[in-house]
Structure formats: C-alpha cells, structure tokens
Amino acid sequence: MPRVVLNGVTVDFPFQPYPCQQEYMTKVLECLQKKVNGILESPTGTGKTLCLLCTTLAWREHLRDAVSSLKIAERVQGELFASRTLSSWRSAADANGDSIDCYTDIPKIIYASRTHSQLTQVIGELRNTSYRPKVCVLGSREQLCIHPEVKKQESNHMQISLCRKKVASRSCHFYNNVEEKSLEQELATPILDIEDLVKNGSKHKVCPYYLSRNLKQQADIIFMPYNYLLDAKSRKAHNIDLKGTVVIFDEAHNVEKICEESASFDLTPRDVASGLEVINQVLEEQARVAQHGELQQEFIIDTSSSGLNMELEDIAKLKMILLHLEEAIDAVQLPGDDRGVTKPGSYIFELFAEAQITFQTKGCILESLDQIIQHLTGRTGVFTNTAGLQKLMDIIQIVFSVDPLEGSPGSQVGLGSSHFYKVHIHPETSHRRAAQRSDAWSTTASRKQGKVLSYWCFSPSHSMRELVQQGVRTLILTSGTLAPLSSFALEMQIPFPVCLENPHIIDKNQLWVGVIPRGPDGVQLSSAYDKRFSEECLSSLGKALGNIARVVPHGLLVFFPSYPVMEKSLEFWQAQGMSKKVEALKPLFVEPRNKGSFSEVIDAYYQQVASPGSNGATFLAVCRGKASEGLDFSDMNGRGVIVTGLPYPPRMDPRVILKMQFLDEMKGRSRVGGQCLSGQEWYQQQASRAVNQAIGRVIRHRHDYGAIFLCDHRFAYADARAHLPSWVRPYLKVYDNFGRVIRDVAQFFRVAQKAMPLPVPQAVTSSVSEGEAAVKEATLSSHSLSTRKAMSLDVHVPSLRRRPVGLPTAGDSESSVCVEYEQQTFSAQKRPMGLLAALEYNEQKAGASEEQALSSSTPSLRCEKRLSVEQRGGKKKVRLVNHPEEPVAGTQAGRAKMFMVAVKQALSQANFDTFTQALQHYKSSDDFEALVASLTCLFAEDPKKHTLLKGFYQFVRPHHKQQFEDICFQLTGQRCSYQPGNSLPFGEQAQSTARRRELESKLTLSEGADRQLDPGEHLNQGWPHLSTHLTSKGDTSNCPKVGCVGEKPGQPAVNDYLSDVHKALGSASCNQLTAALRAYKQDDDLDKVLAVVAALTTAKPEHLSLLQRFGMFIRRHHKPRFVQTCADLMGLPTIGKGLELPCPRDESTTVPSELTHEDMKPGPSTSKKPEKTQSKISSFLRQRPDQSARSDDTIMQLPPRLPPEHTTSQWSKQQGL
Structure with a gap:
C-alpha cells in the first residue's frame, strides 16, 4: 500500500490519497498531536472514514514505536546509542507535551456513530486497510x-x-x-x-x-453508538472510562439532537399510572401473604430467591411517593387554551421535593424500584409490564445526574445544571388514541385527560461538557454536512481550535447548482407559511417540475419541507392534471410515512430507473426523512435533486419556541454576544442543515455528476447561500429567467454524459456500505406487482385516498387485468426440485446441535467434515445410522449438490451463511430483488466467482430467468444461454420439451432402438461400449457422446482436452481447472475438484462434453462416483453398478508436467478384465478389429439432454428406464 508521511507520521493508505484527503488527515494528526478538539467537514464520497481510521491507527503505531525505542535506549543505558541521550528518545515519544512512558499510556480510540449499521460499514472499511488493531464493538x-x-x-x-x-x-x-x-x-x-x-x-x-x-x-479501538457516550446512564452501565482517550463522532450532524434528547424526558399520566399499578400488585401480594401466618415461611423463602428484600411498609411508602408526584403535577394550573405553562429548569426540584424525591432520597428510591423490577422479571404467570417503573428510574437519574460534592447542598448543584433546561407542563393530547388501545395495566387515571411533565434540555453543551470533563484527550466531530461550522461550534460551548471545510474531489463539469426564484409562468416560488399552499405557487412549482423532468436524465429526487406540504402539492397536481404530465416523463414515487413500506417504494423506484428504455423516475421525499439521509442515490439513481423550500422547524411547536427563547437568554447573558448562538440563527441553521443533507444525495463518488435545483426565492439571499456547503457555493448561480435554467441544464448533461458515460456495473467498492450496495443492486430487477403498488400515489398520500388501496376503479381496466393476471400466475406456480429443495433437504438432515452452523451443507460436505476430523487424528465417534435417503437422481438435484459444494469452497463461513439465508428467503417469498442483491455482493466483486454467479442461472425460477441473464451480463459481461422458452412455467416447459424430444427421437433413433439398448440387459460395462452398428434415420453427428471413446489415447488426448477447455472457457477458466487438478493430485479430494469442474462446464449445454471427457483424469477408486455425478448433472438415468468412464488405455503415456502423478495417469480400460456377466452386445463390440476406424454413423445415438429444469427425463420414460 502507498505510504504518506504527514506531520512526521507514516500513514499506510490503500491507494494514493487525493489532496483533500491528505489535508483531512493532516488536520486529524494536528488534533491528535496537540491534544485539541476539531470539527472536520468532508463531503460524502471523499473517503473521510478511511482517512480517520488510517490516520488515528498510524498515530498510535507511531507512539508505540517511540515507546519501544525508549525502552531499548533505557535497557542498553546508552551503550549502543551514546550519541543520543535518553531525552532525545523521550522527545520522540513525548509528542507535544505527552508523557508516554509505557504501552498502557498509549491512548485508546473510541469511534462512535449513530447506528450499528453505520459502525458495521466502518469496520468493513477497517478490514480494507493494512492495520490490524485489537477491536471491540x-x-x-x-x-x-x-x-x-x-x-x-x-x-x-x-x-x-x-x-x-x-x-x-x-x-x-x-x-x-x-x-x-x-x-x-x-x-x-x-x-x-x-x-x-x-x-x-x-x-x-x-x-x-x-x-x-x-x-x-485490551482493545486499541472501540466502536459504539452515540448514546453510549452521551448518556451518562449508558456510560456507567457499560463502564466506559474516557480518561486519556481519543473520541471520534462520525456523522456528527446528529450529535446536537442526541445530546439534548438523551438528557430530556416526557412523563405522561400513563407512565405514572402504570408504575402505580405494578406497585399495587406487589403490595397486595405481600399483604395477602402477611395475613396468613402459615404461608409466612414460604413467603420469606420466595422473596429471598427472587431478590425482593423489602418490608411491606417500604413498598407502601414507594406508592405514596408516586401518588404525591401525580398530585403535584395535577396541581399545576394550566391556561384554558391548552398551551401549557413553562417553568425554569430549577422548578423540577421543587416539584419532585413535594413527592419527597431529593438528592438525599434518590438512592433509596432507585434501589427500591430496581428490586421490584427484578422481583417481577422473568417469573412465570401473567406478564407484568414494568416499563412505567423503568421510565421513572431513568427520569430520576436524569434529574439528579450530577451528584453534589461533599458538604455542599444538592439544591445548588441542581440550580447550576438546570440552566440548560426548561420545565413545560401541558395537557395530554394522546388520551383519545390511548383509550382506543387495550392495555392490561391501564388504570382509570391513565385514560382520562391528564398533564404531561416535560423536562427539556436545550443545550448540547451540557452533555458535551460533561463528556470532556471525563478526561477526554481529543474530541473530533466529523460529517459531510456540518456547515456552518461556526454555529455548530458555538452550540457545543467547548473550544474547537482545528476546523476544516474540505472541498469535493469532483471537477467543475460534474456539478450544476442553480437557484430558481420563479417558475416558468413567472410566479415567485416560496415555501413560506403564507404562500406554500397558494394555488399560484403550487401551480408554478408543478410546471417547473415538469420542465426539469424533461431535461434531467434517469433519476430525479424532489425534497419537500414536510409531509403536509408534499401531500398538499400532490393533491393539487392531481386535481389539475399536472401529475399525469410528469408521470408520462418520469413515473412518480412517494416516500411513505410508514417506515415499514419504505423499502418497497425505494426498490420500485430503483427498478424503474434501471429499466431498459425507461426515461427514469421521480422520487418525492421529505427533508429530514429516511431518503434524505443515509441512502445512496449515486449515478443513474440521482442525477438531479430539487429542493422545493427551506425546511424550517414548526415555528409554533412549544419545544421550538422554548429552544429559541433559551438561546436568546443565553446570548443576552453572555458578555461577548458572539460567543452564543441566537434563537433565529439556530432556526436558520436547522433548515440549512436539512437542505445540505438532501443535496448531498446527488454526488456520491469521484466520477458521479448531477444537478441541484433550489426552487425557493429565499435561496437567493446571501445568508441562505452562506449556509450551504463550501463545495457547493462555488458552483451556485441565481437565475432570473426559467428558460435559461432549462438551457444551461440541458447543455450541462450533454457535456457530462459525453465526458462520463454510464459506468459498467461492477463490484461494490469499500466506500459503499453493504446495506446501500444491496439496495443499489436491487435496481437491476424488472417491474413487479409491488412496483405498481409503489407507483400508486393514493397508497402513500392520505388526502388522495378515494377508494380502498389495491382495488382498481371501473375505468382502470388495464390495471385490473394486470393485477388479476399476476395473481393467477403466482398462485399457479410450482416450485421445481432444485437448489432450494436441496437446501431444505440438507437442513432436515443436519443434526440438531449443528443446525445453525451447517443449515445449508450437503451430505457430501458433512462427510468431508468427518473425514477431515479423522485425518487430524481427533477423537472418533462410532455411530450406527440408517442409510440416508438421497434425493432422486436427476439433473436439478445433482446440480444443486455440486453447486452447493462449489459455493462452500469459494465463500467464507459468514458469506456462506448469508448465501443460504438469501436462498431461504427467495424460496419462501419469491423476492428476486433481495436474491440478486445478495448474490451480487457475494459473487460479483471477485472475477473468480463470476462462474458461480452464472451457474446459479439454472436454479432461478422461470419467470426470473430473463432478468437474471440481463443482470449477469451487466455484472460479468457474459450471457447465461437464455431462451424464450425458459421463462415458461415448468408445466408448460415440460409439455413443450416432451413434444420436441418425441419429435427428435423419431428423427434420430432407429426402430426398435429402445428395445435393443435395454440397460438391464446390455449396459453392464457402461458407456464406453455403447457403440453399435445401428442405422440412424437422421443426421446424428451432433448428438452428444459420453466419455472419450473417440479421443486419442495418452498425452495427445490430454493436450487436446486442455486445448478444447482453453478455447471453450477461456484462459482464466482453464487455469482454474488445472489448479484444481493439481490440488486433486495432492489431496485426492474428489468433491473439491468436481465442484470446480461442474461450475465451469455446466453453465452452458455445449460445455457438457468437457465434463464427460474429464473422466480421463479420475482415479480408479473415484470413477463410480464420478460416473454417477455425471449422470445426475446431465439428466441421464442411473446405469448401474460398476460403471466407469473411458480413458486413454496407454498407461505409459505422460501427462502435462504440472499434472504428473502416478495416479493422475489415465487409468486402464475395464476391458482388460472382462466381467463374467459380459453382455452379447459388449462382446460384439470388443471383437471389433479397429476401434479408431469406426465412423460417426456407427456410434450409438445417446438420448438428447433435457433442459436443466427437468429432473425426470421424458426420453427415459419413452425407453422404459
């Protein structure tokens, strides 16, 4: 790997870094070496995660090497390093004031991100580096x-x-x-x-x-989610020691929100009532037992075993505390307009003191609540909900999170921390919804309207300062959208001496950014509260969308400020007929509110964009929604992004109002006004940060390109433009005429498409997460019923629902026919015996103790595992078992077994488990998109595995075969021999094939051939002796021949075979085959070599002869198994025992040097030792004077090979086999 020296530290990087990456790593090193905090912004696609990992780990190795040098210098006491004093060695380890004297002083790295899925992506990036630290998650x-x-x-x-x-x-x-x-x-x-x-x-x-x-x-780097660090309760629960550590927050644009939410709570009447219900239950149980003296001893034993060690009086006191808390909240007077009242943060201590919850009593209360929860947890009987008690415990820990110093009153500590909080008490608005639900633990008090106690933290600096006070050495916040950095740093209220706004790695011809203040009709575009729902504005926005959709190729993303704005816009466009015009250009897909159906809609959008001949699609989404953050819309999936307005938070929301008031108060208290963020600045920042997240979807990697349309006149203001990312601002242009927008955009895409043609689908790079890659590759599927459902706007927009979802209207005859047809098609499908059936068969056969680990292993793999254990000399177990019933011999079953062996050999255990799970999901759900996504991640990245991807074609269900061939061609550049008939249902294929085979048999087989070639009488010696003098009725020169009867014996036959393999399969496949032969020479492992040969030779029917001729290399003791495997793979009937494939008869003939081996020589023909049961026809063939002089018309015509979908040969039925 390339090495880069930055600030005296050598960094191993997977490739030569770009200048912006070097600048980013330099800033990271500056933070580490100077022990200061940093805010680093680098756009998506610039490899910031890889830079972070390589830089921090290189710095740790540099410190470790310096400590090693110091230890060596101390050990030799200057004898070998007389010219260099110990102080010079110490200066190498003492980087800018560090005191690193031993290895334990080297700082740990704590890497935090928002979710575990993001952490999994980071760990995947770490595996791509040369660093191998000790890791903990x-x-x-x-x-x-x-x-x-x-x-x-x-x-x-x-x-x-x-x-x-x-x-x-x-x-x-x-x-x-x-x-x-x-x-x-x-x-x-x-x-x-x-x-x-x-x-x-x-x-x-x-x-x-x-x-x-x-x-x-012992870990060098620890990965964890945000809340484990920011939540004091979680830090304590996981025993996280932050002293001297380097803390990195990736995707840090969410840190502010999580800091505030982790320190806030909302206590509803339902929570208090639920806690009281549980305490009542325990209190009644204890009182009932106490009244019966004869049960007292049993009660004591039960409580000691369950962990409950409380007196009846203590439980009653705990109940009184909750009742007093409920009464104190209810006693607060509210205005009549349901607005609620707001109190200073210190009011929470007064309120809790009325219920006798203070710094002095909190320990006893928490201990009592915990004992009751432990007592009720896990016991048999009726389930008891303890969520209310658990929430009360969390609330008490939040309110009294800062323990007072010895000798100081707790109220002073509370007053100090309460400056960051506001107490808001307001009527409960969810009582109607709650009354509709049936909760076993609900009480009357929880069903009536009560008051909600909210304790809201409005400063992320409260959690961030507490974090830094734990002794953190360096804190680094990084993301793709942190701008404006100044306001972000002001909110944290801790110093960030190192700041960076990195440019993008793209060129100027890859990005177009325009502010569009007016639509095509000259009406001003605005999402302001007083204009967003006006008909003129909605009409102008719809016209602008229609015109932009004409010039933007492929995928177009449209982001609205909120769901109500999006739904109102769609409702108006449908009423005016505008949506039909847009759908004629690019079908519309709408982001649903329900997260459960989001994946269905986004997959349908990807399908439409990737459909051949399609003009693309339009995806309507919401800022701060799921589509605006974390999804990959690279390349065709997102060539344009339209932002229809500034997504300000709801101005009348109580929490937003109080947040702005709090910031204004803090700014007024500050001696220097610029040291605090005002409420209006924060309000503006929330909108701009959401916009930056949305426009970040368009450029996802170095060779991507796209256009950004800011369709709101307020984007033309200088303050709005100043809040855009630094990599966007240089390209920004404000247009006063909509016609010029269309002209410039059309010109931009003409130039970009010529300079950067569509990329050929390839393996997912390390910078793309596995989840994102799976979604991306799923776009290669074609339309399905779910696509039509996702394209129905009525499904996802409540205001547009005029009829039950899924029922077509009377006028929608085409939709009705399509739905009915697809329902009939799916219901009539019959799943054939194939790879999935083999997988299920093996799962049923696996032992109970190995069911998880070996759920998809074949019988041959289990046998191979037992053999390997015996070869290692381990403990042997003798077990009597019934003879296992093997699946019916046939093409599909045999291929399934061989393919599973090949996949097992090629993949790791983790990837093999992923493969089997994908197969099980495909079998149960018929979800072709998910299957393709999994196969692409497993087989497309390594060219050596492309053969396995192609080989999977024969197991794909008929209605998916054409799609699979197209995907395989895009990923590997090779076809799968698809024919239109392959897409027919299996029953129709069988009928069609039977008629065709019957016709072929009449043309190629002589009369009475089935009678003369009865295998029960004549085939004792196998396929080499099936040559007869039968007269054929047609041209039989192209019929398949089994074995190598016509080949030259010895070395020429071997050379001819390898030459044919090279011509038919290519040099790469030929090298794979020869490598497998070398391995077979050394380990005598038939399963391994067959897995390779079957994967290479069974993808296309014309290559099956190579599989047949491979018999010349099979050793004697493996020939029966090889013959049976060939029969399974080719769809031929099982001939009988003792069957062997032919091979060159000259045992003295040499083979290629790399394959030379005593057992690798072509084995002798079975004709040297004639069997006693030799048939007449085989005797006749043995008496032929010149084996090589026979002509093509004297060779027996073998049955035509059926397509791989059939497990029972129609020819076999005709012949009576």
Missing part, C-alpha cells in the same frame, strides 16, 4: 444476547433485568464461559462486528455481550 443485550429465555422478553428493560438476575446467580452458562474463552485467538484476534460477535458467541457458547465488555479492556 459494544452493543446492547437486545442485539448481542443469545440466551433463549432472555431473548423472549417483551422489552429491553425486561431483558436487562433477567440477564442481571441470571448473571448474579451464575445460571447463564454463556456468561460462565466468558472468562475461560475470552482469550481464545478466534474470539480476541480478528476484527469482528456485531454479527460476527453473535455468530462466534453461538459457536463457542460464550456470551457476546459480556465478551465484548471483556475485550474492551
């Missing part, structure tokens, strides 16, 4: 726990309570194995993500949750 019990009983719990807090209970009693065998197995190399050495931890934990019977906590102690 922290997760929750919900993600990591593998104990069956704990996983069954309804909620996260119930899982936590039951887990703690089992750990305390040492009743979890997974936890008991942690200390013993945490040092095993397979668990401690490799770079593992969350999924790897769970898989290895299940494999080694060790708890992944506590294993990760153990690995944390």
Whole structure:
C-alpha cells in the first residue's frame, strides 16, 4: 500500500490519497498531536472514514514505536546509542507535551456513530486497510444476547433485568464461559462486528455481550453508538472510562439532537399510572401473604430467591411517593387554551421535593424500584409490564445526574445544571388514541385527560461538557454536512481550535447548482407559511417540475419541507392534471410515512430507473426523512435533486419556541454576544442543515455528476447561500429567467454524459456500505406487482385516498387485468426440485446441535467434515445410522449438490451463511430483488466467482430467468444461454420439451432402438461400449457422446482436452481447472475438484462434453462416483453398478508436467478384465478389429439432454428406464 508521511507520521493508505484527503488527515494528526478538539467537514464520497481510521491507527503505531525505542535506549543505558541521550528518545515519544512512558499510556480510540449499521460499514472499511488493531464493538443485550429465555422478553428493560438476575446467580452458562474463552485467538484476534460477535458467541457458547465488555479492556479501538457516550446512564452501565482517550463522532450532524434528547424526558399520566399499578400488585401480594401466618415461611423463602428484600411498609411508602408526584403535577394550573405553562429548569426540584424525591432520597428510591423490577422479571404467570417503573428510574437519574460534592447542598448543584433546561407542563393530547388501545395495566387515571411533565434540555453543551470533563484527550466531530461550522461550534460551548471545510474531489463539469426564484409562468416560488399552499405557487412549482423532468436524465429526487406540504402539492397536481404530465416523463414515487413500506417504494423506484428504455423516475421525499439521509442515490439513481423550500422547524411547536427563547437568554447573558448562538440563527441553521443533507444525495463518488435545483426565492439571499456547503457555493448561480435554467441544464448533461458515460456495473467498492450496495443492486430487477403498488400515489398520500388501496376503479381496466393476471400466475406456480429443495433437504438432515452452523451443507460436505476430523487424528465417534435417503437422481438435484459444494469452497463461513439465508428467503417469498442483491455482493466483486454467479442461472425460477441473464451480463459481461422458452412455467416447459424430444427421437433413433439398448440387459460395462452398428434415420453427428471413446489415447488426448477447455472457457477458466487438478493430485479430494469442474462446464449445454471427457483424469477408486455425478448433472438415468468412464488405455503415456502423478495417469480400460456377466452386445463390440476406424454413423445415438429444469427425463420414460 502507498505510504504518506504527514506531520512526521507514516500513514499506510490503500491507494494514493487525493489532496483533500491528505489535508483531512493532516488536520486529524494536528488534533491528535496537540491534544485539541476539531470539527472536520468532508463531503460524502471523499473517503473521510478511511482517512480517520488510517490516520488515528498510524498515530498510535507511531507512539508505540517511540515507546519501544525508549525502552531499548533505557535497557542498553546508552551503550549502543551514546550519541543520543535518553531525552532525545523521550522527545520522540513525548509528542507535544505527552508523557508516554509505557504501552498502557498509549491512548485508546473510541469511534462512535449513530447506528450499528453505520459502525458495521466502518469496520468493513477497517478490514480494507493494512492495520490490524485489537477491536471491540459494544452493543446492547437486545442485539448481542443469545440466551433463549432472555431473548423472549417483551422489552429491553425486561431483558436487562433477567440477564442481571441470571448473571448474579451464575445460571447463564454463556456468561460462565466468558472468562475461560475470552482469550481464545478466534474470539480476541480478528476484527469482528456485531454479527460476527453473535455468530462466534453461538459457536463457542460464550456470551457476546459480556465478551465484548471483556475485550474492551485490551482493545486499541472501540466502536459504539452515540448514546453510549452521551448518556451518562449508558456510560456507567457499560463502564466506559474516557480518561486519556481519543473520541471520534462520525456523522456528527446528529450529535446536537442526541445530546439534548438523551438528557430530556416526557412523563405522561400513563407512565405514572402504570408504575402505580405494578406497585399495587406487589403490595397486595405481600399483604395477602402477611395475613396468613402459615404461608409466612414460604413467603420469606420466595422473596429471598427472587431478590425482593423489602418490608411491606417500604413498598407502601414507594406508592405514596408516586401518588404525591401525580398530585403535584395535577396541581399545576394550566391556561384554558391548552398551551401549557413553562417553568425554569430549577422548578423540577421543587416539584419532585413535594413527592419527597431529593438528592438525599434518590438512592433509596432507585434501589427500591430496581428490586421490584427484578422481583417481577422473568417469573412465570401473567406478564407484568414494568416499563412505567423503568421510565421513572431513568427520569430520576436524569434529574439528579450530577451528584453534589461533599458538604455542599444538592439544591445548588441542581440550580447550576438546570440552566440548560426548561420545565413545560401541558395537557395530554394522546388520551383519545390511548383509550382506543387495550392495555392490561391501564388504570382509570391513565385514560382520562391528564398533564404531561416535560423536562427539556436545550443545550448540547451540557452533555458535551460533561463528556470532556471525563478526561477526554481529543474530541473530533466529523460529517459531510456540518456547515456552518461556526454555529455548530458555538452550540457545543467547548473550544474547537482545528476546523476544516474540505472541498469535493469532483471537477467543475460534474456539478450544476442553480437557484430558481420563479417558475416558468413567472410566479415567485416560496415555501413560506403564507404562500406554500397558494394555488399560484403550487401551480408554478408543478410546471417547473415538469420542465426539469424533461431535461434531467434517469433519476430525479424532489425534497419537500414536510409531509403536509408534499401531500398538499400532490393533491393539487392531481386535481389539475399536472401529475399525469410528469408521470408520462418520469413515473412518480412517494416516500411513505410508514417506515415499514419504505423499502418497497425505494426498490420500485430503483427498478424503474434501471429499466431498459425507461426515461427514469421521480422520487418525492421529505427533508429530514429516511431518503434524505443515509441512502445512496449515486449515478443513474440521482442525477438531479430539487429542493422545493427551506425546511424550517414548526415555528409554533412549544419545544421550538422554548429552544429559541433559551438561546436568546443565553446570548443576552453572555458578555461577548458572539460567543452564543441566537434563537433565529439556530432556526436558520436547522433548515440549512436539512437542505445540505438532501443535496448531498446527488454526488456520491469521484466520477458521479448531477444537478441541484433550489426552487425557493429565499435561496437567493446571501445568508441562505452562506449556509450551504463550501463545495457547493462555488458552483451556485441565481437565475432570473426559467428558460435559461432549462438551457444551461440541458447543455450541462450533454457535456457530462459525453465526458462520463454510464459506468459498467461492477463490484461494490469499500466506500459503499453493504446495506446501500444491496439496495443499489436491487435496481437491476424488472417491474413487479409491488412496483405498481409503489407507483400508486393514493397508497402513500392520505388526502388522495378515494377508494380502498389495491382495488382498481371501473375505468382502470388495464390495471385490473394486470393485477388479476399476476395473481393467477403466482398462485399457479410450482416450485421445481432444485437448489432450494436441496437446501431444505440438507437442513432436515443436519443434526440438531449443528443446525445453525451447517443449515445449508450437503451430505457430501458433512462427510468431508468427518473425514477431515479423522485425518487430524481427533477423537472418533462410532455411530450406527440408517442409510440416508438421497434425493432422486436427476439433473436439478445433482446440480444443486455440486453447486452447493462449489459455493462452500469459494465463500467464507459468514458469506456462506448469508448465501443460504438469501436462498431461504427467495424460496419462501419469491423476492428476486433481495436474491440478486445478495448474490451480487457475494459473487460479483471477485472475477473468480463470476462462474458461480452464472451457474446459479439454472436454479432461478422461470419467470426470473430473463432478468437474471440481463443482470449477469451487466455484472460479468457474459450471457447465461437464455431462451424464450425458459421463462415458461415448468408445466408448460415440460409439455413443450416432451413434444420436441418425441419429435427428435423419431428423427434420430432407429426402430426398435429402445428395445435393443435395454440397460438391464446390455449396459453392464457402461458407456464406453455403447457403440453399435445401428442405422440412424437422421443426421446424428451432433448428438452428444459420453466419455472419450473417440479421443486419442495418452498425452495427445490430454493436450487436446486442455486445448478444447482453453478455447471453450477461456484462459482464466482453464487455469482454474488445472489448479484444481493439481490440488486433486495432492489431496485426492474428489468433491473439491468436481465442484470446480461442474461450475465451469455446466453453465452452458455445449460445455457438457468437457465434463464427460474429464473422466480421463479420475482415479480408479473415484470413477463410480464420478460416473454417477455425471449422470445426475446431465439428466441421464442411473446405469448401474460398476460403471466407469473411458480413458486413454496407454498407461505409459505422460501427462502435462504440472499434472504428473502416478495416479493422475489415465487409468486402464475395464476391458482388460472382462466381467463374467459380459453382455452379447459388449462382446460384439470388443471383437471389433479397429476401434479408431469406426465412423460417426456407427456410434450409438445417446438420448438428447433435457433442459436443466427437468429432473425426470421424458426420453427415459419413452425407453422404459
């Protein structure tokens, strides 16, 4: 890998870095070496994650090397380094004031991101580097726990309570194995993500949750979500020590929001009522037992075993505390207009003091609540919801998060931290929805309208300062959209000496940015509150969208400020007929409110964009929605982005109002006004940051290009433009005429398409996440019923629903016919015996203890595993089993077994598990898009695996075969021999093939041939002796011949075979085959060599002869198995026992040097030792004087090979086999 020296540190980078990447790494090193904080912005596609990982790990290695040098210098006491004093060595390790005297002083790196899926992408990037640090990933019990009983719990807090209970009693065998197995190399050495931890934990019977906590102690870099750092409760629960660490927040544009939310809460009447219900239940149980003296002893034993150690009086006091808290909240007077009242943050302590919840009593209350939760968790009987009690515990911990110093009153500490908070009490507005739900633990108090107590934190600096005070050495915030950096730093209220706004790596001809103040009709475009719903503005925006859709190729993204604005716009456009005009150019897809149906809609959009001959599609989404953040709209999926307005937060929302008031108050208190952000500046920043996230969808990599349309006149103002990213501002142009916009955009795309033609689909690069890659590759599928549903605007826009979803109107005859036809097609499908059936067969055969690890292994793989264990000399087990029933021999079943062997050999265990899960999902759901996405990630990246991708074609269901061939051609450049008949249902294929085979048999087989070639009488010696003097009725020169009867014996035959392989399959495949032969020479592993040969020779029918001729290399003891495998793969009937394929008879003949081996020589013909049961016809053939002199018309005509979809040969039925 290329090495770059920056600030005296050598950084190994996977490729030669771009200038902006070098600048980014230099700034990271500056933060690390000077022990200062930094805010670094680098656009998406510039490789900021890779730069972060390589730079920080290179810096750690540099410190480690310096410490090593210091130790050596101290050891030799200057004898070998007389010219260099110890102080000079120390200066190398003491970088800018560091005191690094030993290896334990080298700082740990804590890498935090928003979600675990993003962390999985980061770990994937780490695997692509040359660095191999000790890695740890922290997760929750919900993600990591593998104990069956704990996983069954309804909620996260119930899982936590039951887990703690089992750990305390040492009743979890997974936890008991942690200390013993945490040092095993397979668990401690490799770079593992969350999924790897769970898989290895299940494999080694060790708890992944506590294993990760153990690995944390020795880890060089620790990955975790944001809230584990920003939430003081989570930090304490995971025992995270931040002293001297380097903390990195990736995708940090969300840090502000999470800082505030982690320190805020909303306490509803339902929460209090739920807690009271649980305490009442425990109180009644204890009182009932106390009244019966004869049950007292049993009660004591039960409470001690369950962890409950409370007196009846203590439980009653706890109930009184909750009742007083409820009364204190209800006693607050509210105005009659349902606006609520706002109190200063310190009011929360007064309110809680009325319920006797203070700094002095909080410890006892928390302990009592925890004991009750532990007592109720995991017990048999009626489920008890303890969510209300758990929320009360969290609330008390938030309010009293800062412990007072010894001797100081707690109220003063509370007053100091409450400056960042506001208390807002308002009427509950969700009581009507709550009344409609049936909750077993609801009380009358929770169903009536009550008051909600909100304690809102309005300064992320509260959590950020607390984080820095833990002793953090360096804090780095980075993202693609942090601008404006000045306001972002002001909100955090901690110093950030190092700042960077990195440019993009694209050229000027790759991006077009324009502000469009007016539409085609000259009406001003505005999303302001007083204009956004006016008919003139909506009409002008619709006309602008229609014109832009004409000139932007492929995918077009349209972002609205909010869902109501988007829905109102669509409703107006449909009423005016504008949406039909846009759909005629680019079909419309709408982002749904429901996250569950989002993947269906986005996949349908990708399908439409990728459809051959399509003009693309239009995707309507919302700023701050799922589509505006995290999704990859690279290349064709997003050539243009339209932002229809500035997405300001709702101005009348109480939380927004209080946030702005709080910032204005803080700015007024500040001695220097510029040191704080005003409410209006924050309000503007929220809109601009959402816009920046949306426009970041258009350029996703170095060779991408696209256009950005800012359709709001307010974007022309200088302050709005100043908040745009630095890489966008140089390209920005304000247009006063809409016609010039269309002209310039059309010219831009003409130049861009010539300079950067459409990329050929290839393997997903490391900079694209696996989840994003799966979504991207799913676009290669064609239309389906879900596509039509996703394109129906009525489904996703409530205001447009005029009829039940999915029922076509009377006038929509075409839609009705399509729906009915597809329903009939799906219901009439019959799944053939094939790869999926083989997979299910193997799952049923696998043992219960190995069901997870070997769910998709074939019988041959299980046999291979047993053989390898025996070869290692391990413990052997003798077990009597019934003879396993093998699947019916046939083309599809045989190919399925061989293909699974090939895939198992080519993929890692983790990828093989992913492959089998994709097959199971495809089998159950017929989801071709998900299947293609998985296969692409597994096989498209490595050219050596393209053969496996092609070979999978024969197992694809008929209605997906044409799509699969197109995808395979785009990814590999090779076809799969698709024919129109392959797309017919299996029943129709069988009928068509049967008629064709019947006609061919009449043309090629002589009368009575089926009688003369009865295998039960004549085929004792196999295929080499099937040559007869039968007279054919037609031209039979092209009929397939089994074996190598016509080949020259010995070395010439071998050379001819390899030459034919090279011509038919290419040099790469030929090299694979020869490599497999070399391996077969050394390890005598038939399954391995057959996996390679079958994958290479069964993709196309014309290559099957190469499989037949390969018999010359098979050793004697493997020939029966090879013959049977060939029969399975070619669809021929099982001939009988003792069957062998022919081979050159000259045993003295040599083979190529790389294949030379005593057993690799072509074996002798079976004719040297004639069997006693030799048939008449085989005797006749053995007496022929000149084997090489026979002509083509004397060779027996073998049955035509059926397509791979059929497992039972029609020819076999005709012949009575």
